Amino acid sequence: MESTVATDNSNQEVWSGGGKKPFAASYGKMMMWFFIMSDALTFSGFLVAYGLMRFKFLESWPIADEVFTHVPFIHGHFPMYYVAFMTFILIFSSVTMVLAVDAGHQMKKAKVTIYMLLTIIGGLIFLGSQAWEWKNFINGTYGAVVLQDGKIAQFVDNEGHQIALSDFVSKANSERVQHTRSNGLWYVKDAGELPPYTLNEVVTSFNANPDVHLRTEKIDFDVKQKTVLSKAEANTYLSKATDVVMGANLKVNEYGKTLFADFFFFITGFHGFHVFSGILINVIIFFNVILGTYEKRGSYEMVEKVGLYWHFVDLVWVFVFTFFYLV
Amino acid sequence: MAHESHESHTGLIWKVFGLLSVITIIEVIFGIIKPDSLHLTQFLGTSLLNWLFLILTLVKAYYIAWYFMHLKHEKTSLRRAIVWTCVFLICYLTTLMLIEGGYIQDMLAPYISWTYNK
Numbered sequence: 001m002e003s004t005v006a007t008d009n010s011n012q013e014v015w016s017g018g019g020k021k022p023f024a025a026s027y028g029k030m031m032m033w034f035f036i037m038s039d040a041l042t043f044s045g046f047l048v049a050y051g052l053m054r055f056k057f058l059e060s061w062p063i064a065d066e067v068f069t070h071v072p073f074i075h076g077h078f079p080m081y082y083v084a085f086m087t088f089i090l091i092f093s094s095v096t097m098v099l100a101v102d103a104g105h106q107m108k109k110a111k112v113t114i115y116m117l118l119t120i121i122g123g124l125i126f127l128g129s130q131a132w133e134w135k136n137f138i139n140g141t142y143g144a145v146v147l148q149d150g151k152i153a154q155f156v157d158n159e160g161h162q163i164a165l166s167d168f169v170s171k172a173n174s175e176r177v178q179h180t181r182s183n184g185l186w187y188v189k190d191a192g193e194l195p196p197y198t199l200n201e202v203v204t205s206f207n208a209n210p211d212v213h214l215r216t217e218k219i220d221f222d223v224k225q226k227t228v229l230s231k232a233e234a235n236t237y238l239s240k241a242t243d244v245v246m247g248a249n250l251k252v253n254e255y256g257k258t259l260f261a262d263f264f265f266f267i268t269g270f271h272g273f274h275v276f277s278g279i280l281i282n283v284i285i286f287f288n289v290i291l292g293t294y295e296k297r298g299s300y301e302m303v304e305k306v307g308l309y310w311h312f313v314d315l316v317w318v319f320v321f322t323f324f325y326l327v
Numbered sequence: 328m329a330h331e332s333h334e335s336h337t338g339l340i341w342k343v344f345g346l347l348s349v350i351t352i353i354e355v356i357f358g359i360i361k362p363d364s365l366h367l368t369q370f371l372g373t374s375l376l377n378w379l380f381l382i383l384t385l386v387k388a389y390y391i392a393w394y395f396m397h398l399k400h401e402k403t404s405l406r407r408a409i410v411w412t413c414v415f416l417i418c419y420l421t422t423l424m425l426i427e428g429g430y431i432q433d434m435l436a437p438y439i440s441w442t443y444n445k
Contacts, residue, residue: 037412040413099337222367236444240443
């Protein structure tokens with residue numbers, strides 16, 4: 001009961017039923033560790049599910065550094081730079097957090113305040129970066145065609161570098177209007193935003209341009225790159241194409257396997273939600289520090305507890321970073 | 328128990344930060360270059376490059392847990408209750424699922440056609 005009812009603050013370090021502290025940890029800290037462990041197992045469940053599906057589709061899984069290639073204000077192919085920046089930001093906000101905890105042990109209110117503020121700012125930058133990363137992922141870069149069996153085929157130049165549809169497709173006069181509930185059959189809806197080109201335009205332009213080649217999802221394990229098809233083979237693929245894809249949603253994406261985008265949205269989204277709630281809790285603690293709550297209580301242990309959560313979020317990101325972007 | 332010792336660990340914290348940054352930079356450099364001598368190898372189920380990434384990740388996780396989450400300063404019994412439990416359960420789950428995934432791939436791959444007739 002003591003844990004849920006506001007009582008005298010003086011003995012909040014102590015578990016109910018006496019002065020004993022199991023493992024020499026206070027009640028609150030122990031409960032935070034309980035939560036962190038269960039959350040760790042949740043995240044490992046997600047990442048392992050990703051691993052299972054990746055192993056299942058080992059020969060056709062998208063290659064991460066061909067997917068995440070954006071850096072703000074610069075055009076071009078820059079794999080990993082931005083996500084490395086995000087990792088760095090999160091590690092740095094972890095450092096300011098642990099500095100706040102350290103200052104709390106010495107009862108230095110001013111220092112705790114500043115470090116908490118820096119931690120919150122770091123979290124906000126990370127969250128903004130993730131939103132930007134999602135925006136790029138959803139809007140897409142190159143565009144691709146999807147075949148009737150769900151396979152994705154992408155376009156590359158003579159050197160094997162991926163090229164965007166807008167680089168080689170010329171628009172014909174055909175016009176297809178976005179199918180909405182209010183415009184067309186009320187019970188039918190386009191899966192996503194209408195791609196900028198029709199399939200016919202893409203196929204015609206592909207045939208007219210000898211420097212454009214088609215690439216399948218299948219990985220050539222000798223070079224660990226996607227297989228580029230000959231023009232003749234490409235035509236058999238394009239004859240089975242059903243749609244043009246631009247960007248990503250839960251049903252189809254230009255990068256390859258649908259599951260890849262699903263896991264990306266789910267796992268980075270779940271992690272982003274943790275960052276978001278971490279920021280909220282940090283803000284609450286930040287104001288409590290300013291109001292002098294912990295100064296009066298004589299202990300900054302609350303800062304230590306939210307610190308544990310914040311470091312855990314950082315820890316999870318280290319693994320997400322490895323399994324989504326590196327491995 | 329960190330909160331009973333009141334001396335500052337600021338120096339140590341910055342050292343850990345430096346180490347974590349260096350590891351991240353190394354990971355990113357290898358991730359961008361992907362040297363063929365590591366990337367195109369096969370060792371215990373995956374490439375040496377992936378093993379490098381995994382080991383560096385675990386080193387990072389160790390430093391975050393031990394120094395930022397203060398596990399180093401907790402009672403040994405609490406630390407083991409947390410770390411051993413998680414490590415065991417995660418290794419168990421990972422092993423089973425990845426073996427299963429590899430098996431499904433072996434069974435499934437022959438049925439996936441990569442050629443089409445016009």
